[in-house]
Amino acid sequence: MNKRTQIIEIIQRLAGEPINPPPDESLFESGLLDSFALADMVTALEAEFSIRVPDSDFKPRKFDSIASIEAYVQSRS
Amino acid sequence: MAYLRALGCYLPSRVVDNAELAPMVGADPAWLSHVTGIEQRRFAAPEETVAMLGIRAARDCLESGGVSAREVGLIIAASGSGELRFPGPATSIGSGLGIPGVPAIDLPMASAGSLFGLALATRLARDFRNVLVVGTEIMSRVVKLDRANRDTAILFGDGAGACLVSAEGGFAEVADSLLFSDGDFAEALKLHLDSPLYMDGRTIILHASRKLPRAIAEILERNHLKAGQVGVFLLHQANLNLITRVAQALGAPEARFFQNLGRYGNTSSASLLIAAAEWWRQAGQRLEAPIVLAAFGAGLNWGAVLAAPAGDAAQPAGRTS
Numbered sequence: 001m002n003k004r005t006q007i008i009e010i011i012q013r014l015a016g017e018p019i020n021p022p023p024d025e026s027l028f029e030s031g032l033l034d035s036f037a038l039a040d041m042v043t044a045l046e047a048e049f050s051i052r053v054p055d056s057d058f059k060p061r062k063f064d065s066i067a068s069i070e071a072y073v074q075s076r077s
Numbered sequence: 078m079a080y081l082r083a084l085g086c087y088l089p090s091r092v093v094d095n096a097e098l099a100p101m102v103g104a105d106p107a108w109l110s111h112v113t114g115i116e117q118r119r120f121a122a123p124e125e126t127v128a129m130l131g132i133r134a135a136r137d138c139l140e141s142g143g144v145s146a147r148e149v150g151l152i153i154a155a156s157g158s159g160e161l162r163f164p165g166p167a168t169s170i171g172s173g174l175g176i177p178g179v180p181a182i183d184l185p186m187a188s189a190g191s192l193f194g195l196a197l198a199t200r201l202a203r204d205f206r207n208v209l210v211v212g213t214e215i216m217s218r219v220v221k222l223d224r225a226n227r228d229t230a231i232l233f234g235d236g237a238g239a240c241l242v243s244a245e246g247g248f249a250e251v252a253d254s255l256l257f258s259d260g261d262f263a264e265a266l267k268l269h270l271d272s273p274l275y276m277d278g279r280t281i282i283l284h285a286s287r288k289l290p291r292a293i294a295e296i297l298e299r300n301h302l303k304a305g306q307v308g309v310f311l312l313h314q315a316n317l318n319l320i321t322r323v324a325q326a327l328g329a330p331e332a333r334f335f336q337n338l339g340r341y342g343n344t345s346s347a348s349l350l351i352a353a354a355e356w357w358r359q360a361g362q363r364l365e366a367p368i369v370l371a372a373f374g375a376g377l378n379w380g381a382v383l384a385a386p387a388g389d390a391a392q393p394a395g396r397t398s
Contacts, residue, residue, distance in 0.1 A: 035279045039286035060279040
Protein backbone atom coordinates (compact mmCIF):
# COMPACT_ATOMS: atom_id res chain seq x y z
CA MET A 1 0.00 0.00 0.00
CA ASN A 2 1.48 3.37 -0.96
CA LYS A 3 1.59 6.36 1.37
CA ARG A 4 -1.18 8.24 -0.38
CA THR A 5 -3.58 5.33 0.02
CA GLN A 6 -2.69 5.08 3.70
CA ILE A 7 -3.25 8.81 4.15
CA ILE A 8 -6.63 8.66 2.42
CA GLU A 9 -7.64 5.82 4.71
CA ILE A 10 -6.74 7.91 7.75
CA ILE A 11 -8.75 10.83 6.41
CA GLN A 12 -11.73 8.60 5.71
CA ARG A 13 -11.52 7.18 9.22
CA LEU A 14 -11.46 10.67 10.74
CA ALA A 15 -14.26 11.92 8.50
CA GLY A 16 -16.36 8.83 9.16
CA GLU A 17 -17.20 8.44 5.50
CA PRO A 18 -15.48 7.21 2.31
CA ILE A 19 -14.44 10.61 0.99
CA ASN A 20 -11.74 10.92 -1.65
CA PRO A 21 -10.98 14.61 -2.12
CA PRO A 22 -8.63 15.95 -4.79
CA PRO A 23 -5.00 15.87 -3.57
CA ASP A 24 -4.65 19.65 -3.39
CA GLU A 25 -8.03 20.44 -1.84
CA SER A 26 -7.96 21.82 1.70
CA LEU A 27 -9.44 19.21 3.99
CA PHE A 28 -10.40 21.90 6.48
CA GLU A 29 -11.51 24.84 4.37
CA SER A 30 -13.73 22.43 2.47
CA GLY A 31 -15.33 21.33 5.73
CA LEU A 32 -14.37 17.67 5.31
CA LEU A 33 -12.52 17.74 8.64
CA ASP A 34 -12.73 20.02 11.66
CA SER A 35 -9.98 21.48 13.85
CA PHE A 36 -10.00 18.61 16.31
CA ALA A 37 -9.65 16.09 13.49
CA LEU A 38 -6.34 17.82 12.70
CA ALA A 39 -4.95 16.85 16.10
CA ASP A 40 -6.27 13.32 15.66
CA MET A 41 -4.73 13.17 12.21
CA VAL A 42 -1.27 14.05 13.48
CA THR A 43 -1.56 11.29 16.06
CA ALA A 44 -2.76 8.84 13.41
CA LEU A 45 0.08 9.76 11.04
CA GLU A 46 2.63 9.17 13.77
CA ALA A 47 1.20 5.72 14.43
CA GLU A 48 0.69 4.73 10.81
CA PHE A 49 4.10 5.80 9.53
CA SER A 50 6.15 5.36 12.70
CA ILE A 51 7.22 8.99 12.64
CA ARG A 52 7.34 11.66 15.31
CA VAL A 53 5.85 15.04 14.57
CA PRO A 54 7.75 17.60 16.67
CA ASP A 55 5.94 20.56 18.22
CA SER A 56 7.73 22.89 15.81
CA ASP A 57 5.83 21.19 12.98
CA PHE A 58 2.41 21.75 14.54
CA LYS A 59 1.43 23.98 11.65
CA PRO A 60 -1.94 23.30 10.02
CA ARG A 61 -0.67 24.07 6.52
CA LYS A 62 1.59 21.02 6.72
CA PHE A 63 -1.50 18.84 7.03
CA ASP A 64 -3.96 20.82 4.98
CA SER A 65 -4.36 18.52 1.98
CA ILE A 66 -3.53 14.99 0.90
CA ALA A 67 -0.62 16.34 -1.12
CA SER A 68 0.84 18.39 1.74
CA ILE A 69 0.43 15.49 4.17
CA GLU A 70 2.13 13.14 1.73
CA ALA A 71 5.03 15.56 1.30
CA TYR A 72 5.37 15.93 5.05
CA VAL A 73 5.30 12.20 5.73
CA GLN A 74 7.87 11.71 2.98
CA SER A 75 10.13 14.32 4.58
CA ARG A 76 9.95 12.56 7.96
CA SER A 77 10.35 8.99 6.73
CA MET B 78 5.70 24.58 51.48
CA ALA B 79 2.60 26.31 50.11
CA TYR B 80 -1.07 25.55 50.30
CA LEU B 81 -4.25 26.38 48.44
CA ARG B 82 -6.13 28.07 51.25
CA ALA B 83 -9.28 29.48 49.70
CA LEU B 84 -10.96 30.14 46.37
CA GLY B 85 -13.53 32.60 45.12
CA CYS B 86 -15.09 33.95 41.99
CA TYR B 87 -17.30 36.62 40.55
CA LEU B 88 -19.50 36.44 37.50
CA PRO B 89 -21.24 39.56 36.22
CA SER B 90 -25.00 39.40 36.60
CA ARG B 91 -25.89 39.86 32.94
CA VAL B 92 -26.52 36.48 31.33
CA VAL B 93 -26.21 36.40 27.55
CA ASP B 94 -27.68 33.22 26.14
CA ASN B 95 -27.33 31.92 22.61
CA ALA B 96 -30.72 33.32 21.59
CA GLU B 97 -29.42 36.81 22.37
CA LEU B 98 -25.94 36.35 20.94
CA ALA B 99 -26.84 34.52 17.73
CA PRO B 100 -28.35 37.49 15.85
CA MET B 101 -25.31 39.63 16.66
CA VAL B 102 -23.05 37.19 14.82
CA GLY B 103 -25.51 36.10 12.14
CA ALA B 104 -25.92 32.56 13.40
CA ASP B 105 -28.54 30.18 14.65
CA PRO B 106 -28.72 29.65 18.45
CA ALA B 107 -28.79 25.88 18.02
CA TRP B 108 -25.66 26.05 15.88
CA LEU B 109 -23.90 28.03 18.61
CA SER B 110 -24.74 25.38 21.17
CA HIS B 111 -23.72 22.57 18.86
CA VAL B 112 -20.31 23.89 17.84
CA THR B 113 -19.24 25.36 21.17
CA GLY B 114 -21.08 23.50 23.92
CA ILE B 115 -21.73 26.93 25.39
CA GLU B 116 -25.32 27.76 26.33
CA GLN B 117 -24.71 31.12 27.95
CA ARG B 118 -22.00 33.47 29.11
CA ARG B 119 -21.80 36.56 31.32
CA PHE B 120 -21.11 40.08 30.09
CA ALA B 121 -19.84 42.78 32.41
CA ALA B 122 -21.92 45.90 32.88
CA PRO B 123 -20.67 49.01 31.06
CA GLU B 124 -19.46 50.59 34.29
CA GLU B 125 -17.53 47.50 35.40
CA THR B 126 -13.77 47.27 34.86
CA VAL B 127 -11.42 44.31 34.80
CA ALA B 128 -10.11 45.36 38.21
CA MET B 129 -13.62 45.62 39.65
CA LEU B 130 -14.37 42.05 38.67
CA GLY B 131 -11.08 40.98 40.21
CA ILE B 132 -11.83 42.80 43.45
CA ARG B 133 -15.16 41.01 43.79
CA ALA B 134 -13.59 37.62 43.17
CA ALA B 135 -10.81 38.44 45.64
CA ARG B 136 -13.31 39.43 48.33
CA ASP B 137 -15.27 36.24 47.74
CA CYS B 138 -12.05 34.24 48.09
CA LEU B 139 -10.96 35.95 51.30
CA GLU B 140 -14.42 35.70 52.86
CA SER B 141 -14.63 32.01 51.98
CA GLY B 142 -11.30 31.43 53.67
CA GLY B 143 -12.10 33.57 56.68
CA VAL B 144 -9.02 35.63 55.89
CA SER B 145 -8.69 39.37 56.32
CA ALA B 146 -7.34 41.37 53.38
CA ARG B 147 -4.72 42.72 55.78
CA GLU B 148 -3.18 39.24 55.88
CA VAL B 149 -2.44 39.33 52.14
CA GLY B 150 1.26 39.86 51.50
CA LEU B 151 1.29 39.90 47.72
CA ILE B 152 -1.19 40.15 44.86
CA ILE B 153 -0.65 38.54 41.47
CA ALA B 154 -3.28 39.49 38.90
CA ALA B 155 -3.51 37.76 35.53
CA SER B 156 -5.44 39.37 32.71
CA GLY B 157 -5.23 39.60 28.96
CA SER B 158 -8.06 42.10 28.62
CA GLY B 159 -7.01 44.98 30.86
CA GLU B 160 -8.28 48.36 29.70
CA LEU B 161 -4.86 50.02 29.79
CA ARG B 162 -1.44 49.21 28.43
CA PHE B 163 -0.38 50.09 31.96
CA PRO B 164 -1.03 49.92 34.82
CA GLY B 165 -2.68 46.54 34.83
CA PRO B 166 -5.45 45.68 37.29
CA ALA B 167 -3.20 44.35 40.07
CA THR B 168 -2.64 47.60 41.96
CA SER B 169 -6.29 48.61 41.62
CA ILE B 170 -7.30 45.26 43.07
CA GLY B 171 -5.07 45.95 46.06
CA SER B 172 -6.54 49.41 46.42
CA GLY B 173 -10.08 48.03 46.15
CA LEU B 174 -9.32 45.54 48.89
CA GLY B 175 -8.14 48.35 51.12
CA ILE B 176 -4.54 47.20 51.24
CA PRO B 177 -2.50 49.89 49.51
CA GLY B 178 1.19 49.29 50.01
CA VAL B 179 0.93 45.56 49.46
CA PRO B 180 2.98 44.72 46.35
CA ALA B 181 0.89 43.82 43.33
CA ILE B 182 2.19 42.17 40.18
CA ASP B 183 0.43 42.01 36.83
CA LEU B 184 0.72 39.00 34.59
CA PRO B 185 -0.54 40.17 31.19
CA MET B 186 -1.23 36.62 30.16
CA ALA B 187 -4.50 35.40 28.71
CA SER B 188 -5.77 31.89 29.37
CA ALA B 189 -2.82 30.38 31.25
CA GLY B 190 -2.18 33.50 33.34
CA SER B 191 -3.77 32.29 36.55
CA LEU B 192 -1.98 28.95 36.32
CA PHE B 193 1.34 30.76 36.01
CA GLY B 194 0.22 32.96 38.90
CA LEU B 195 -0.44 29.92 41.07
CA ALA B 196 2.95 28.43 40.27
CA LEU B 197 4.71 31.71 41.06
CA ALA B 198 2.67 32.20 44.23
CA THR B 199 3.72 28.78 45.45
CA ARG B 200 7.34 29.84 45.28
CA LEU B 201 6.72 33.32 46.70
CA ALA B 202 4.52 32.24 49.60
CA ARG B 203 7.56 31.55 51.76
CA ASP B 204 8.45 35.25 51.70
CA PHE B 205 5.00 36.86 51.38
CA ARG B 206 3.02 34.31 53.46
CA ASN B 207 -0.38 34.86 51.81
CA VAL B 208 -0.34 35.42 48.06
CA LEU B 209 -3.62 36.35 46.41
CA VAL B 210 -3.80 35.14 42.80
CA VAL B 211 -6.53 36.71 40.69
CA GLY B 212 -7.55 36.02 37.11
CA THR B 213 -9.91 38.64 35.75
CA GLU B 214 -11.21 39.25 32.25
CA ILE B 215 -13.74 41.23 30.29
CA MET B 216 -13.45 39.33 27.03
CA SER B 217 -16.72 40.68 25.63
CA ARG B 218 -14.91 43.98 24.98
CA VAL B 219 -11.96 42.50 23.10
CA VAL B 220 -13.91 40.40 20.63
CA LYS B 221 -16.01 41.78 17.82
CA LEU B 222 -19.53 40.46 17.85
CA ASP B 223 -20.22 40.38 14.14
CA ARG B 224 -20.46 37.79 11.39
CA ALA B 225 -16.86 38.23 10.23
CA ASN B 226 -15.46 37.48 13.71
CA ARG B 227 -18.13 34.96 14.62
CA ASP B 228 -16.00 31.87 15.13
CA THR B 229 -13.90 33.57 17.80
CA ALA B 230 -16.42 35.96 19.32
CA ILE B 231 -18.92 33.26 20.30
CA LEU B 232 -16.44 31.50 22.57
CA PHE B 233 -15.82 34.07 25.25
CA GLY B 234 -17.37 35.48 28.39
CA ASP B 235 -16.49 37.72 31.32
CA GLY B 236 -15.63 36.83 34.90
CA ALA B 237 -12.99 36.63 37.59
CA GLY B 238 -11.56 34.01 39.91
CA ALA B 239 -9.22 34.15 42.86
CA CYS B 240 -7.11 31.79 44.95
CA LEU B 241 -5.25 32.44 48.16
CA VAL B 242 -1.93 30.58 48.22
CA SER B 243 -0.61 30.47 51.75
CA ALA B 244 2.46 29.30 53.60
CA GLU B 245 0.30 29.02 56.72
CA GLY B 246 -1.97 26.15 55.72
CA GLY B 247 -4.88 25.26 53.52
CA PHE B 248 -7.04 22.47 52.15
CA ALA B 249 -4.41 21.28 49.66
CA GLU B 250 -0.65 21.37 49.56
CA VAL B 251 0.89 22.39 46.27
CA ALA B 252 3.15 19.47 45.47
CA ASP B 253 4.58 20.50 42.12
CA SER B 254 4.18 22.79 39.14
CA LEU B 255 5.30 22.64 35.56
CA LEU B 256 5.34 25.63 33.22
CA PHE B 257 6.18 25.95 29.53
CA SER B 258 6.27 28.71 26.92
CA ASP B 259 6.83 28.71 23.17
CA GLY B 260 6.97 32.05 21.38
CA ASP B 261 7.32 30.43 17.97
CA PHE B 262 3.54 30.39 17.79
CA ALA B 263 2.83 33.74 19.43
CA GLU B 264 1.01 34.96 16.33
CA ALA B 265 -1.63 32.24 16.60
CA LEU B 266 -3.54 33.94 19.41
CA LYS B 267 -3.09 37.63 19.99
CA LEU B 268 -4.80 40.87 20.88
CA HIS B 269 -3.52 44.06 19.31
CA LEU B 270 -4.39 47.37 20.91
CA ASP B 271 -6.49 48.50 17.97
CA SER B 272 -8.16 45.37 16.65
CA PRO B 273 -10.24 42.53 18.02
CA LEU B 274 -8.85 39.32 19.40
CA TYR B 275 -7.36 37.10 16.70
CA MET B 276 -7.19 33.34 17.01
CA ASP B 277 -5.92 30.80 14.52
CA GLY B 278 -8.15 28.11 15.96
CA ARG B 279 -6.61 25.17 14.14
CA THR B 280 -3.09 25.97 15.31
CA ILE B 281 -4.21 26.58 18.88
CA ILE B 282 -6.26 23.40 19.07
CA LEU B 283 -3.46 21.34 17.54
CA HIS B 284 -0.96 22.57 20.10
CA ALA B 285 -3.35 22.44 23.04
CA SER B 286 -4.49 18.91 22.22
CA ARG B 287 -0.93 17.68 22.41
CA LYS B 288 0.78 19.93 24.94
CA LEU B 289 -1.84 19.98 27.68
CA PRO B 290 -2.12 16.21 28.23
CA ARG B 291 1.65 15.91 27.91
CA ALA B 292 2.21 18.46 30.68
CA ILE B 293 -0.31 16.74 32.94
CA ALA B 294 1.18 13.31 32.24
CA GLU B 295 4.65 14.63 33.02
CA ILE B 296 3.72 16.20 36.34
CA LEU B 297 1.89 13.02 37.37
CA GLU B 298 4.74 10.78 36.31
CA ARG B 299 7.40 12.71 38.16
CA ASN B 300 5.24 12.56 41.28
CA HIS B 301 4.65 8.81 40.86
CA LEU B 302 0.93 9.21 40.28
CA LYS B 303 -1.45 7.70 37.73
CA ALA B 304 -4.25 9.73 36.16
CA GLY B 305 -6.76 7.41 37.81
CA GLN B 306 -5.54 8.49 41.24
CA VAL B 307 -6.44 12.12 40.63
CA GLY B 308 -9.68 13.21 42.26
CA VAL B 309 -10.43 16.10 39.93
CA PHE B 310 -8.85 17.79 36.95
CA LEU B 311 -9.46 21.54 36.91
CA LEU B 312 -8.68 22.82 33.43
CA HIS B 313 -8.84 26.18 31.75
CA GLN B 314 -12.34 26.10 30.30
CA ALA B 315 -11.51 26.69 26.67
CA ASN B 316 -13.43 24.05 24.79
CA LEU B 317 -15.42 20.92 25.68
CA ASN B 318 -13.85 18.92 22.85
CA LEU B 319 -10.43 19.80 24.16
CA ILE B 320 -11.32 18.65 27.66
CA THR B 321 -12.66 15.39 26.23
CA ARG B 322 -9.45 14.82 24.28
CA VAL B 323 -7.26 15.55 27.29
CA ALA B 324 -9.26 13.00 29.28
CA GLN B 325 -8.88 10.43 26.50
CA ALA B 326 -5.17 11.07 26.12
CA LEU B 327 -4.63 10.57 29.85
CA GLY B 328 -6.96 7.57 30.07
CA ALA B 329 -8.92 9.30 32.82
CA PRO B 330 -12.72 9.37 33.17
CA GLU B 331 -14.13 12.56 31.68
CA ALA B 332 -16.40 12.83 34.71
CA ARG B 333 -13.34 13.79 36.75
CA PHE B 334 -12.83 16.89 34.60
CA PHE B 335 -14.79 19.74 36.12
CA GLN B 336 -16.75 21.65 33.50
CA ASN B 337 -18.63 24.94 33.61
CA LEU B 338 -17.93 26.08 30.07
CA GLY B 339 -21.58 25.72 29.13
CA ARG B 340 -22.58 28.39 31.64
CA TYR B 341 -19.75 30.90 31.27
CA GLY B 342 -17.96 30.28 27.98
CA ASN B 343 -14.21 30.81 27.86
CA THR B 344 -13.30 33.46 30.42
CA SER B 345 -9.60 33.25 29.50
CA SER B 346 -7.28 33.58 32.50
CA ALA B 347 -10.23 33.73 34.89
CA SER B 348 -11.68 30.38 33.87
CA LEU B 349 -9.28 28.12 35.76
CA LEU B 350 -9.93 29.85 39.07
CA ILE B 351 -13.68 30.17 38.50
CA ALA B 352 -13.81 26.44 37.85
CA ALA B 353 -11.64 25.74 40.87
CA ALA B 354 -13.79 27.94 43.10
CA GLU B 355 -17.02 26.29 41.98
CA TRP B 356 -15.54 22.83 42.41
CA TRP B 357 -14.21 23.73 45.88
CA ARG B 358 -17.63 24.90 47.00
CA GLN B 359 -19.18 21.67 45.77
CA ALA B 360 -16.46 19.37 47.07
CA GLY B 361 -16.40 20.69 50.62
CA GLN B 362 -13.52 21.35 52.92
CA ARG B 363 -11.77 17.98 52.87
CA LEU B 364 -9.75 16.81 49.92
CA GLU B 365 -9.61 13.04 49.47
CA ALA B 366 -7.30 12.77 46.47
CA PRO B 367 -4.76 14.84 44.53
CA ILE B 368 -6.02 17.53 42.19
CA VAL B 369 -4.51 18.78 38.95
CA LEU B 370 -4.93 22.30 37.61
CA ALA B 371 -3.86 22.86 34.03
CA ALA B 372 -4.13 25.52 31.35
CA PHE B 373 -3.02 26.38 27.86
CA GLY B 374 -3.20 29.68 26.04
CA ALA B 375 -1.76 32.61 24.18
CA GLY B 376 1.99 32.93 24.20
CA LEU B 377 2.01 30.03 23.83
CA ASN B 378 2.00 29.32 27.55
CA TRP B 379 0.87 26.14 29.24
CA GLY B 380 1.46 23.95 32.24
CA ALA B 381 0.07 22.11 35.21
CA VAL B 382 -0.03 22.36 38.98
CA LEU B 383 -0.42 19.35 41.25
CA ALA B 384 -1.89 19.69 44.74
CA ALA B 385 -2.37 16.97 47.31
CA PRO B 386 -4.64 16.70 50.34
CA ALA B 387 -3.17 18.63 53.23
CA GLY B 388 -2.76 16.97 56.60
CA ASP B 389 -4.82 17.98 59.62
CA ALA B 390 -1.98 20.17 60.85
CA ALA B 391 -2.27 22.30 57.72
CA GLN B 392 -5.96 23.08 58.15
CA PRO B 393 -6.20 26.74 59.08
CA ALA B 394 -8.98 27.88 61.33
CA GLY B 395 -11.54 30.30 60.07
CA ARG B 396 -13.09 29.02 56.88
CA THR B 397 -16.64 30.25 56.97
CA SER B 398 -18.29 28.28 54.20
